Amino acid sequence: MATRPPGEGKPWELAAHPRLAKGTVVGVVVLDGWGEAPPDPFNCIHAADTPTLDALKKAAPARWRLIKAHGTAVGLPTDDDMGNSEVGHNALGAGQIYAQGAKLVDLALASGKIYEGEGFKYIRQSFDDGTLHLIGLLSDGGVHSRFDQLQLLLKGASEHGARRIRVHVLTDGRDVLDGSSVRFVEMLEEDLARLREKGVDARVASGGGRMYVTMDRYENDWQVVKRGWDAHVLGEAPHKFKNALEAVKKLREDPKANDQYLPPFVIVDESGKPVGLIQDGDAVVTFNFRADRMVMLAKALEYENFDKFDRVRFPKIRYAGMLQYDGELKLPSQYLVAPPEIERTSGEYLARNGVRTYACSETVKFGHVTFFWNGNRSGYFNPSLEKYEEIPSDIGVPFNVQPKMKALEIAQKARDAILSRKFDQVRVNIANGDMVGHTGDTEATIVGCKAADEAVKIILDAIEQVGGIFVLTADHGNAEDMAKRDKSGKPLRDKDGKVQALTSHTLNPVPIAIGGPGLAPGVRFRTDLPNAGLANVAATVMNLHGFEAPDHYEPTLIEVVDK
C-alpha cells in the first residue's frame, strides 16, 4: 500500500492508447451500496425488478464481472473490514490503493507516535487546567471511527496527563446492529470507571443518534450539527439523565426508537447541572477518522466567523481532529494523525489532459463523486473543464419513506449533460441501494433498487444516442443483504422471531459492466486479474477515454483483441 504517491515527479501528460480512440463520451455510474450476493429474500437487488442491470450481467465474463470493494483491496486494515463510500470512491478515483484513515490511526496508536505529534502536543497544553473532550461515533463499524481506537486514546491521553475527560457519544445502529448502543455505552462506562479508579475524572457528558445529532454531511441539514453543538458545548438538550447507560436505555424504550436517530441528551449531576460543558481553555478531539460527517462540526469548533447557526457561545478551545478532514481548507488546522496523501488522482490527470467532466449526485452523496473521488479534495482541478452539480436531497424525511430519492433527477441531469456533448466524462452516484439499505427496511430498499435501475436506463439510453461508452459499478455492498446471519448464512432472529435487519455495508464484491455503441468491438475484460478491485477502475476509465494509464496505477481491467 502506498503512503506517498509513487507517481511524483513524473509528467502529467498521458500517452495515447494504442488501440482506443479519444473523444468518446464515457458515462460513469456508481451505484452506492450495490453488491453481489446469491439470490435470497433479503437480497433486495435480486428481489427488485432490475431489467436494465440484469441485461448487462448477461454479457459476463467479457463485459460484466465482479471486483473487490472491501478490506485490504481498498486500503482498510483487514479483510474483515466492510467497504464504505470514502475508501470506495477514493479507490475508484485514485486508481491506487492507499492505507486509509482507519489503518493510519491504528499504526499511530500502536507505535505511540500519535502522542509525539504536533496535534497531541497542542491539545496537551490544556490538560493541566482544562478538560479533554472526545466527540465521535461510538461503534466498532470501522467506517467513521472504531471503539478500540477510542479506548486506546482514553488510556493514552490519561497516561499523557489528561486529568479530566468528557466523552460525547454518537450512537450508531448503521454500521453495527440497531440496539448495540447499549453494549457500547456499557463497555465505555467500564473503561471510564477504571480511569476513575486511577484518579482521572472521566465521564460521558452528552450524546445522541448519529443521523439526528452532529454527524450530518455535505451541509444537508445544519440543524443536525446545531443539536450536537447545543448538547456537547452548551449542555442543552431536551433529555437529561444521570448517566449515559440510563440515557440510551430510557430513550430506546420508545417503540420507534433507533440508535441512528436517538434524540440529543445531556448528563447532569445531582443538582441538574451538565457534567461536561465545553469551556474556555478546554481541549477537544473529534475522534472520527472519516471526514464527511465531522467536517461540519469541525467548522463550528474552529471558525471564528461562522453563520450556519447561532453558537450562543464560542469557547476558546484547543481543537484537533483525529485526522485533518479537508486538506484544501486545512481543516482542522490541528490533527492527531496525518491523513493519507491521495495524489495524482484520475480526475486530476484527465483534467490536465483536456478531458471535460461533469459530476452529479444528490446532496447526501454529492461529495462522494467529487470530494472522495478526487482524493478528499474540494473544488475543481480546472473550472473551465469541469462542472459539478448537486441536487438537493429531501430533508427530514427518512429514506425508507422516500426510497426513490433523487435517482430520476440525477439521471435526467446526466442525460442532459451527455446529450449536450459538452462533456467527455459524465459521472454520477445513485444513492438508493445504500441510503435506503441503511434503514434496514427491506420493502423500501426493493423500491429504491428498482428506481436505481430505472435511472441507469435513462443514462444508458443517452449514451446509446450519442454513440458513447458506459462504465457501471458500485462502491461497496449494502442492499444485496439485509439480514444479519449466523456463520452458516442463515438469517438470525430476535426474541420475537423477527429477522434481525442488517443496516450496514457488507463484505461482498460489486459488479462492473462496460458497454455502449462507442466501445470498440474488441474490448473485453482481461481474465488474468481475478483479484481486481475498485482501484483497477481508474485505469480502465482512462483507457476508455483513449489514454494509457500511468505506470503506478493498478492495472486496467480491459484488453483489446482483434475482432
Ligand SMILES: O=C(O)[C@@H](CO)OP(=O)(O)O
Ligand atoms: O452513511 C454513512 O456515513 C456511511 C455508513 O456509516 O455510508 P457510506 O460509506 O455509504 O457513505
Ligand SMILES: [Mn+2]
Ligand atoms: Mn457508499
Ligand SMILES: [Mn+2]
Ligand atoms: Mn452507506
